[in-house]
Amino acid sequence: MGEKSFKKGFLWGGATAANQIEGAYNEGGRGLANTDFLKYVAPNERRADEATFEQTYASLQEAKAHEDTYIFPKRWGNDFYHHYKEDIALMAEMGFSVFRMSISWSRIFPTGFEEKPNEEGLAFYDKVFDECHKYGIEPLVTMLHYDFPLAVCEKLNGFESRETITLFEKYVRTIVERYHKKVKYWLTFNEINAVRGFGPCGTRESDGKVRYQADHHMFVASAKAVILGHQMMPGSMFGAMYAMSELYPATCKPEDMFKRLQARRENWYFIDTMARGYYHPYAKSVWKHHGFDSLEITEEDKEILKEGQLDFVSFSYYRSNTVKKDDPWFNVGGSSNPYLENTPWGWPVDPLGLRHCMNEIYDRIQKPIFIVENGMGAIDQADENGYVEDDYRIDYLQKHLSAMADAINEDGVECLGYTMWAPIDLVSLSTGEMKKRYGFIYVDMDDKGNGTLKRTKKKSFNWMKHIIETNGKALDEKL
Numbered sequence: 001m002g003e004k005s006f007k008k009g010f011l012w013g014g015a016t017a018a019n020q021i022e023g024a025y026n027e028g029g030r031g032l033a034n035t036d037f038l039k040y041v042a043p044n045e046r047r048a049d050e051a052t053f054e055q056t057y058a059s060l061q062e063a064k065a066h067e068d069t070y071i072f073p074k075r076w077g078n079d080f081y082h083h084y085k086e087d088i089a090l091m092a093e094m095g096f097s098v099f100r101m102s103i104s105w106s107r108i109f110p111t112g113f114e115e116k117p118n119e120e121g122l123a124f125y126d127k128v129f130d131e132c133h134k135y136g137i138e139p140l141v142t143m144l145h146y147d148f149p150l151a152v153c154e155k156l157n158g159f160e161s162r163e164t165i166t167l168f169e170k171y172v173r174t175i176v177e178r179y180h181k182k183v184k185y186w187l188t189f190n191e192i193n194a195v196r197g198f199g200p201c202g203t204r205e206s207d208g209k210v211r212y213q214a215d216h217h218m219f220v221a222s223a224k225a226v227i228l229g230h231q232m233m234p235g236s237m238f239g240a241m242y243a244m245s246e247l248y249p250a251t252c253k254p255e256d257m258f259k260r261l262q263a264r265r266e267n268w269y270f271i272d273t274m275a276r277g278y279y280h281p282y283a284k285s286v287w288k289h290h291g292f293d294s295l296e297i298t299e300e301d302k303e304i305l306k307e308g309q310l311d312f313v314s315f316s317y318y319r320s321n322t323v324k325k326d327d328p329w330f331n332v333g334g335s336s337n338p339y340l341e342n343t344p345w346g347w348p349v350d351p352l353g354l355r356h357c358m359n360e361i362y363d364r365i366q367k368p369i370f371i372v373e374n375g376m377g378a379i380d381q382a383d384e385n386g387y388v389e390d391d392y393r394i395d396y397l398q399k400h401l402s403a404m405a406d407a408i409n410e411d412g413v414e415c416l417g418y419t420m421w422a423p424i425d426l427v428s429l430s431t432g433e434m435k436k437r438y439g440f441i442y443v444d445m446d447d448k449g450n451g452t453l454k455r456t457k458k459k460s461f462n463w464m465k466h467i468i469e470t471n472g473k474a475l476d477e478k479l
């Protein structure tokens with residue numbers, strides 16, 4: 001393995017999402033979002049296959065009907081809304097040159113349908129971006145990270161309706177006009193390929209034609225955002241974000257390998273269409289597997305997709321999966337992998353898989369890569385001063401960053417930067433827990449929102465600081 005060096009200007013930082021950090025769900029004129037109704041379910045009350053973010057129309061209505069009896073942790077996040085100065089200062093101390101965050105659509109347009117934006121919401125992000133620039137940190141901004149204005153979900157079934165493209169366009173125009181001098185790096189949608197009820201596309205359906213039609217509307221909405229962004233901000237860079245995991249055939253049986261190709265196309269379908277600007281012929285076979293033959297794609301849509309191609313491809317990478325012939329069509333969990341160890345949450349740890357994914361995407365698309373999520377959720381034990389000896393996290397990151405360096409230096413992959421999920425403890429997407437911690441920075445808060453909210457540095461804080469100040473060279477140092 002070669003030296004772990006990075007080009008000057010490589011962007012080092014951390015990634016977050018509005019609904020998992022901001023809190024203040026009813027302050028500053030913000031409207032309700034679907035994520036305000038994702039409830040906390042104690043682990044012992046949870047079904048084995050249940051993730052709290054699998055929100056269906058029925059579960060949303062049920063949560064609304066019993067609003068007083070449930071706990072909704074995404075309403076308070078880690079209270080970044082009131083702590084952003086302190087949090088950004090800590091990130092600056094680590095040497096971050098990029099901070100990935102998202103804008104909450106319902107802070108800007110409370111229901112999504114207003115004609116005029118909410119000035120208080122816009123002013124909040126002005127302050128956040130100014131704070132970043134004070135320290136030379138570039139914001140990397142996700143336009144939509146799972147949180148829709150509630151009314152858009154309920155009235156239009158998210159992106160099922162073409163009208164949502166128009167609403168999204170209005171939102172995009174507003175934020176691009178406002179922040180064109182403050183934000184250069186943008187991501188249109190987070191994990192656009194992940195499917196969970198109201199999840200990324202905001203629809204009730206998680207499969208079938210409705211979902212794929214909604215995805216098509218998102219492709220068009222994303223391309224329109226890219227076109228607008230390029231016009232209004234020359235030099236701006238646009239990506240969209242995909243959930244990636246390494247994927248292996250469970251055995252070397254040809255049928256398992258072929259299944260791997262088919263399952264992988266559930267990722268390529270999204271990346272190819274948005275980064276190349278057209279539907280690849282295999283798209284039809286994907287649709288067929290989901291029970292339909294065609295989508296409503298207009299000639300104008302095709303033109304927009306062509307013009308609004310992404311500048312870079314970004315993805316989240318936490319783990320790998322395996323797949324075999326008889327697994328369900330799109331198998332997220334995968335069979336276990338005897339060659340890998342798991343995190344406490346049962347996620348296989350696979351740094352070489354990251355290097356492979358970077359190569360596979362770069363070979364295919366030949367546009368720069370940006371790794372915008374990678375990290376380790378764990379139960380951290382803080383001492384009385386809030387200090388956590390998180391050697392396991394350092395170990396995980398050291399291995400993944402080294403694999404990333406090898407992809408860049410040995411394999412020639414072009415990579416713009418790396419934002420670790422998440423620099424500061426926040427509410428987990430999949431379980432709604434605070435207990436599943438990712439940060440370099442510990443937040444004194446429990447699953448139910450109790451605590452002082454005090455921020456303290458974990459052991460990994462200084463480790464990451466050292467990696468950044470040596471621009472990666474210290475990855476070769478013994479832990």
Ligand code: BGP
Pocket residue numbers: 017020190191243316373377421427428429430431436
């Ligand atoms: C990604 C999401 C994030 C984030 C992360 C970790 O899928 O984009 O929002 O939360 O996964 O997942 P979790 O919080 O479930 O551990």
